[in-house]
Amino acid sequence: xxxxLLTASDLVGGYRPGLPILHGAGIQVSAGEFxxxxxxxxxxxxxxxxxxxxxxxIWSGQVELAGRVVTNTPPHRLAEAELAFVPQTNNVFTSLxxxxxxxxxxxxxxxxxxGQALARSYxxxxxxxxxxxxxxxALSGGQRQMLAVARALLTSPKLLMLDxxxxxxxxxMVSDVFSRLKALVHDGxxxxxxxxxxxxxxxxxxxxxxxxxxxNRLDGTPEHLSAMDEIVELYLGGGGRKH
Amino acid sequence: xxxxxxxxxxxxxxxxxxxxxxxxxxxxxLRFPNFAHAELITxxxxxxxxxxxxxxAFMGPLAPLSFGLPLILATxxxxxxxxxxxxxxxxxxxxKLRARSKKMTVVFGSFGVSLLVRMSILLVxxxxxxxxxxALQRAIRVGxxxxxxxDQVFTLGLTIIIVVGLHLFLKFTRLGLAMRAYAENPQLVxxxxxxxxxxxxxxxxxxxxxxxxxxxxxxLTVQIRPEIGFHLLLPLFAAAIMxxxxxxxxxxxxGLIVGLAESLSIYLIPPGYKMAVPFLLLLLxxxxxxxxxxxSAKGAVR
Amino acid sequence: MTGILLYLVxxxxxxxxxxxxxxxxxxxxxxxxxxxxxxxxxxxxxAYGTAVLMGxxxxxxxxxxxxxxxxALIGGMAxxxxxALIVGLAALRLRDDYLAIATFGIAISVQxxxxxxxxLTGGAQxxxxxxxxxxxxxxxxxxxNLFYLGFVACMAALVYxxxxxxxxxxxxxxxxxxxxxxxAAASLGKNPAMVRLQAFVxxxxxxxxxxxxxxGFIGFVSPLDFLPILTFQIxxxxxxxxxxxxxxxxxxxxxxxxxxxxSGMAVSKLLxxxxxxxxxxIQTMLIGLLIVLTLLFRPRxxxxxxxxxxxxxx
Ligand SMILES: Nc1ncnc2c1ncn2[C@@H]1O[C@H](COP(=O)(O)OP(=O)(O)OP(=O)(O)O)[C@@H](O)[C@H]1O
Ligand SMILES: [Mg+2]
Numbered sequence: 001x002x003x004x005l006l007t008a009s010d011l012v013g014g015y016r017p018g019l020p021i022l023h024g025a026g027i028q029v030s031a032g033e034f035x036x037x038x039x040x041x042x043x044x045x046x047x048x049x050x051x052x053x054x055x056x057x058i059w060s061g062q063v064e065l066a067g068r069v070v071t072n073t074p075p076h077r078l079a080e081a082e083l084a085f086v087p088q089t090n091n092v093f094t095s096l097x098x099x100x101x102x103x104x105x106x107x108x109x110x111x112x113x114x115g116q117a118l119a120r121s122y123x124x125x126x127x128x129x130x131x132x133x134x135x136x137x138a139l140s141g142g143q144r145q146m147l148a149v150a151r152a153l154l155t156s157p158k159l160l161m162l163d164x165x166x167x168x169x170x171x172x173m174v175s176d177v178f179s180r181l182k183a184l185v186h187d188g189x190x191x192x193x194x195x196x197x198x199x200x201x202x203x204x205x206x207x208x209x210x211x212x213x214x215x216n217r218l219d220g221t222p223e224h225l226s227a228m229d230e231i232v233e234l235y236l237g238g239g240g241r242k243h
Numbered sequence: 244x245x246x247x248x249x250x251x252x253x254x255x256x257x258x259x260x261x262x263x264x265x266x267x268x269x270x271x272x273l274r275f276p277n278f279a280h281a282e283l284i285t286x287x288x289x290x291x292x293x294x295x296x297x298x299x300a301f302m303g304p305l306a307p308l309s310f311g312l313p314l315i316l317a318t319x320x321x322x323x324x325x326x327x328x329x330x331x332x333x334x335x336x337x338x339k340l341r342a343r344s345k346k347m348t349v350v351f352g353s354f355g356v357s358l359l360v361r362m363s364i365l366l367v368x369x370x371x372x373x374x375x376x377x378a379l380q381r382a383i384r385v386g387x388x389x390x391x392x393x394d395q396v397f398t399l400g401l402t403i404i405i406v407v408g409l410h411l412f413l414k415f416t417r418l419g420l421a422m423r424a425y426a427e428n429p430q431l432v433x434x435x436x437x438x439x440x441x442x443x444x445x446x447x448x449x450x451x452x453x454x455x456x457x458x459x460x461x462x463l464t465v466q467i468r469p470e471i472g473f474h475l476l477l478p479l480f481a482a483a484i485m486x487x488x489x490x491x492x493x494x495x496x497x498g499l500i501v502g503l504a505e506s507l508s509i510y511l512i513p514p515g516y517k518m519a520v521p522f523l524l525l526l527l528x529x530x531x532x533x534x535x536x537x538x539s540a541k542g543a544v545r
Numbered sequence: 546m547t548g549i550l551l552y553l554v555x556x557x558x559x560x561x562x563x564x565x566x567x568x569x570x571x572x573x574x575x576x577x578x579x580x581x582x583x584x585x586x587x588x589x590x591x592a593y594g595t596a597v598l599m600g601x602x603x604x605x606x607x608x609x610x611x612x613x614x615x616x617a618l619i620g621g622m623a624x625x626x627x628x629a630l631i632v633g634l635a636a637l638r639l640r641d642d643y644l645a646i647a648t649f650g651i652a653i654s655v656q657x658x659x660x661x662x663x664x665l666t667g668g669a670q671x672x673x674x675x676x677x678x679x680x681x682x683x684x685x686x687x688x689x690n691l692f693y694l695g696f697v698a699c700m701a702a703l704v705y706x707x708x709x710x711x712x713x714x715x716x717x718x719x720x721x722x723x724x725x726x727x728x729a730a731a732s733l734g735k736n737p738a739m740v741r742l743q744a745f746v747x748x749x750x751x752x753x754x755x756x757x758x759x760x761g762f763i764g765f766v767s768p769l770d771f772l773p774i775l776t777f778q779i780x781x782x783x784x785x786x787x788x789x790x791x792x793x794x795x796x797x798x799x800x801x802x803x804x805x806x807x808s809g810m811a812v813s814k815l816l817x818x819x820x821x822x823x824x825x826x827i828q829t830m831l832i833g834l835l836i837v838l839t840l841l842f843r844p845r846x847x848x849x850x851x852x853x854x855x856x857x858x859x
Contacts (some may be wrong), residue, residue, distance in 0.1 A: 012441050054433070055430060055433070055434070072435060074437050075430075075433030075434050076432075076439070079434075079435075079436030081435075086436065087431070090428055090431065091434075092431075093423070093424045093427050093428060095421065095426075096423060099422075100420050104417065105419040105435050105436065107420075107421065107435070107436060107437045108437075136248040136371045151435065153274065155436060211392075
């Protein structure tokens with residue numbers, strides 16, 4: 001692996017002053033690497049992503065992106081720094097049409113670039129073309145997720161952060177989304193992804209982090225982690241978690 | 244008689260509509276009813292008056308209107324000055340109060356601000372009613388049914404132009420899209436890569452400029468007093484809520500309905516109660532169709 | 546008694562009456578987070594309601610029921626509560642900010658009715674010559690004033706104790722729950738909109754009570770006693786005393802009404818006649834400034850506030 005693209009270290013932060021959710025969590029993603037983030041509900045996975053994305057304030061610790069310190073940088077500046085983020089919920093504007101969502105998502109680009117990016121996007125997601133003038137509230141959950149990912153890719157990010165992109169998708173859709181993500185990684189995009197289905201995550205990721213109670217619990221390659229009793233019991237064990 | 248009443252209602256309604264557009268926009272994007280919007284209207288009217296006093300009527304009116312280029316120039320200055328005032332108020336007061344956990348704190352603050360601005364205007368300009376021009380206009384007779392002032396027709400036309408313009412702006416420009424997006428989900432705007440501070444800034448600028456314009460037009464067709472904004476505020480809120488908060492076309496229709504209801508009310512209640520008509524409409528709409536006549540989706544700008 | 550003392554009695558009566566209004570507002574804003582932009586309307590409804598019910602029969606007027614003061618007072622309170630119910634039902638099911646707009650509307654409408662409905666309210670002149678409770682028992686107006694001071698003090702104390710009891714009861718805890726976390730309160734099976742409506746109506750009823758007490762004191766009503774500025778003054782009293790703190794109502798009413806009266810005297814004594822109206826504007830600006838600065842820099846009030854609310858206000 002090459003030099004780290006994203007290094008978040010010792011992050012402490014949260015939503016309300018005095019009530020930290022992150023207690024020193026950290027994460028590293030190299031260029032072109034596919035990293036999964038797993039952990040129980042409420043562990044702070046989404047919060048960690050939001051902290052990196054500049055939405056949840058970081059009280060101590062540091063985030064470095066492509067060699068620049070970007071701790072607590074407003075999210076639109078991070079977009080310029082080629083980081084794209086798809087939140088877990090409410091990740092598209094339902095009162096805007098698909099086309100409007102994409103046009104707004106390409107706002108950081110020049111007009112010419114934006115036009116090309118939109119064309120590429122419609123090419124990659126033909127389903128969206130059909131609905132381009134439909135308000136996003138009329139889309140199904142899977143279509144919304146697709147729009148959210150398409151939007152994030154408009155700016156050709158170096159690092160894509162996805163919070164449970166497979167949530168609510170049918171198994172067929174999940175494998176479609178995952179193969180698309182693998183293709184992106186193949187093209188050199190680094191991905192950091194939260195995923196509840198640990199088996200599925202391990203099947204695509206190069207590395208994974210396990211987060212509990214706002215702290216790093218374990219990390220390593222899927223092979224390495226799959227061999228650990230704790231992981232097998234809690235996340236891979238026969239029917240331990242439904243998904 | 245009835246036709247005259249209807250015509251008057253539509254013309255008053257177009258001023259209400261113009262003010263309500265700005266209000267509905269700021270109310271949905273900034274997510275609070277800004278009671279100091281009234282004072283932005285008044286401030287705009289008086290700044291135009293002051294500029295007119297400085298430049299003088301160095302050119303005659305553009306017939307058949309009662310005003311000429313100087314007032315148009317003064318209006319532009321007033322719109323800019325009012326936008327600056329709104330940005331200043333936001334920076335000094337609202338920004339801090341918006342962050343409070345008690346949601347209505349910023350509404351509370353807007354009342355305090357409104358008092359400060361209104362009294363400042365009173366101190367500087369005095370309390371007497373004034374006019375932009377004392378020149379008499381010749382009314383236009385329409386088919387022997389009713390008469391209208393050219394200025395009123397101008398106001399109606401301008402309202403229509405602004406609504407169309409704003410519609411195109413919200414639909415086709417990035418800033419317009421971002422404003423609609425912000426009304427739905429402020430946080431996501433930044434994630435989409437758009438500077439949300441910019442959205443706030445331009446919402447204030449546009450809302451304030453429209454308020455100032457409404458103030459000048461009200462001053463042109465009625466009169467200029469320190470209370471004009473205060474008196475317009477309830478009709479504006481009624482129009483905005485009736486049209487569905489955030490719905491620009493709805494605000495216009497709401498404005499026309501309020502204007503018509505006010506002028507038709509003379510058939511039902513003594514004229515002294517005219518100012519209560521918007522309140523009754525408001526109660527009616529809150530009881531019967533709380534999302535507005537067009538059932539706007541919550542928090543959406545259209 | 547010297548002039549100063551006489552004035553002090555008058556001042557204290559008005560202060561205590563206003564402190565009852567502030568306590569009503571505190572229940573709404575301080576404890577429930579409801580914004581009432583029409584305080585003066587409910588105060589006026591209480592005052593006019595009381596006046597109409599207890600006033601002597603007059604051929605030109607609708608009212609004149611000649612009821613005893615306590616009953617008229619209760620009638621005035623009920624009228625204010627009814628007004629609150631109409632507005633609250635319309636707005637509170639919806640969004641918090643609609644209550645602010647609707648109460649702003651009722652303030653304007655009540656003022657119009659007071660000015661225009663001459664058959665009921667006496668119009669611009671108002672209703673004069675209303676009987677004052679037990680007035681004939683005293684040889685001088687001063688004696689009555691002293692008595693009334695005691696009476697109003699008792700009423701204010703009663704309201705204070707009743708509010709403290711209510712806030713300490715399960716209902717008070719419910720209010721707190723609704724304010725701090727509406728969804729959690731809803732999941733307890735309580736309808737938050739209902740709880741908020743109760744607090745709103747109760748608060749407005751107290752404002753109506755204060756209005757009735759004012760009429761009993763001065764013996765007439767006129768639209769001039771119910772100008773929109775009163776709403777701002779009451780707010781200023783509330784936040785100076787610290788919202789969410791019932792005791793602060795007394796301090797806030799005393800401080801703000803004191804400031805207003807002193808600045809009013811200064812304006813009328815010191816400013817030449819032609820600048821009097823400017824002086825009034827400056828007085829009003831002081832109130833606006835007090836509100837804005839307190840909200841910005843001392844959100845817990847100038848005097849301080851009890852710990853019940855401090856966790857939530859920041
Ligand atoms: N907007 C918020 N305001 C306050 N607290 C929050 C907010 N969002 C999350 N939390 C709290 O932060 C903690 C971590 O939540 P987070 O969403 O990061 O967990 P997660 O690991 O993503 O869980 P899940 O697997 O369910 O998505 C939880 O205790 C949650 O209650
Ligand atoms: Mg999550």
